[in-house]
Amino acid sequence: MPSSKPVDWNAVRREFPALANWTYLNTATFGQLPGRATAAVAKHFAHRDELACWDFLAWYDDADRLREKIGRLIHCAPQDVAFAPNASAALGILLAGIDWRPGDRVLTLENEFPNNLYAPGMLERFGVRMAECTWPDFFDSIDESTRLVVISSVNYNSGFAPPLAEIADFLRARGVMLYIDATQSLGALRFDAARIQPDMLAVHAYKWMLAPNGAGFFYVRPEVRQWLRPAAVGWRSHHDWRNVDNLHHGVPELSDSAEKYEAGSVSSALLYALEASVDLLLEIGPDSIEQRVLNLAGRTREMLRELGASVEDFPSQIVAARFEGRDVSQLARSLKEQRVLVSARRGHLRVSPHFYNNDQDLETFAAALSQLL
Known part of the structure; x- marks a missing residue:
């Protein structure tokens, strides 16, 4: 459990070496790695060299420990969690496992991240239609042909944060599946899987x-796992895959847990880094x-408005500003x-502070930007 003591944000900041060299307000592109994450990778490779990998099954025990920690973070059971290299891979598993019918429709919001547009658009060969709508029209756009809604928890370019619990309740009452890509929020904003209960939630943790x-x-x-079959199978698909001395030959008997979607080996080194960050x-x-990042984002919006920007207020940590007549790509460069x-994203100057940022970062940014306007 986290300590009840006030957080020493200066000490937290010192965990991120890159911040000594940059005013970094770009976590919506890449998060900075804490030193403990890079140390965890180095420790794993040193351990490999020491033991020549004879203990490789223990790496999967450690991965299960990480599942439990992720479960604590998002309020779910460890068996609900599977590892993947990115959110696209997870979405592909869901799309491959649905029994599509001609005339089915996948709905998303306008200006969504391309993952959520490209992958469902590949279903045209099954007679499935991809549709986009504006947020004000969202609920009215759900009709009898809508099988799946694909949505981001926070929009990557505007910072718009849809009311996920309200959306989930609405869709569940109508038998419509919900996929959430939380790459642009988890780690900054809280997520409660037990309350929202999406059919699938995917996160690329970088x-x-x-x-x-x-x-x-x-x-x-859990209810989705009863019918969603893996898109690929491999040596870890059989429920007893840890019995490596006598691996099962034949049709695999799948586990009940989300682990069955992993198929083969996981990237252990990256998972050790992820565990350190979790x-x-x-x-x-x-x-x-969450309180920290929303406060920083709020101050960022105020500074940008003082500099003449048009900035919308969304309950998220991604701040998107427009400057009339200015090339935001050139401003970013x-x-x-x-x-x-x-x-710069789709006409916005995107500023994305995380908890490791501070007021000095915001002041440095505002001073530098004011000289360019």
């Missing part, structure tokens, strides 16, 4: 969860982190020359 790219996981609701998130506490990192 942003707000502060892990290396290639480390990801997904949650599969430990940090749990030590600080999701409540403290010019800021980088001053060692201030932000992004």
Whole structure:
């Protein structure tokens, strides 16, 4: 359990070496790695060299320990969690396992991240239609042909954060499946899988969860696991795969847990890094982190408005600003020359502070930007 003592944010900041060299307000692109994550990878490879991998099954025991920690973070059981290299892989498993019918429809919001547009769009050969709608039209856009809604917990370019619990309740009452990509929120904003109960939640943990790219996981609701078959099978598909001296030959008998979707070997080194970062998130506490990032985002919005930007208020940690008549891509490049990192996305200057940022970062950013306007 996280300590009830106030968080020493300066000590937390010192865990991130890159912050000594950059004013980094770009976590919506990549999260910075804490030193403990890189140390965990180095420890794993040193351990491999020492033992020549004879204990490789223990690496999977450690992965199960990580499942339990992720379960604590998102409020689910460890058996609900599977590992994947990214959110696209998880979405592919869901799309491959649904018994599509001609005329079925997948719905998403306008300006969604391309993952949520491209993959469902590949289902046209089954007679499945992909549709986009605006947020004000969302609930009215759900009709009898809608089988699946694919949505991000926070929009990658605007910072819009849809009311996930309300959406989930609405869809569940109508028998419509819900897939949530929480890559742009988990690690910054709280998520309660027990309350929201999406059919699948996927996270590529290299942003707000502060892990290396290639480390990801997904949650599969227990009722969905009863019918959702793996998109691929491998030596770990059989429930008794740890019996490596006598691996099962024949049709695999699948586990009841989400582990059955992993098929083959996992990237142990990346999972050790992810575990180290999850430990940090749990030590600080999701409540403290969310309060911190929302406060930083709020101050960022105020600073940008003072500089003449048009900024919308969304309950998220991604701040998107428009400057009339200005090339935001050029602004981002010019800021980088001053060692201030932000992004340009679809006409917005995107600023994305995490808990490791501080007021000095915001002031440095605002001062540098004001010189360019």
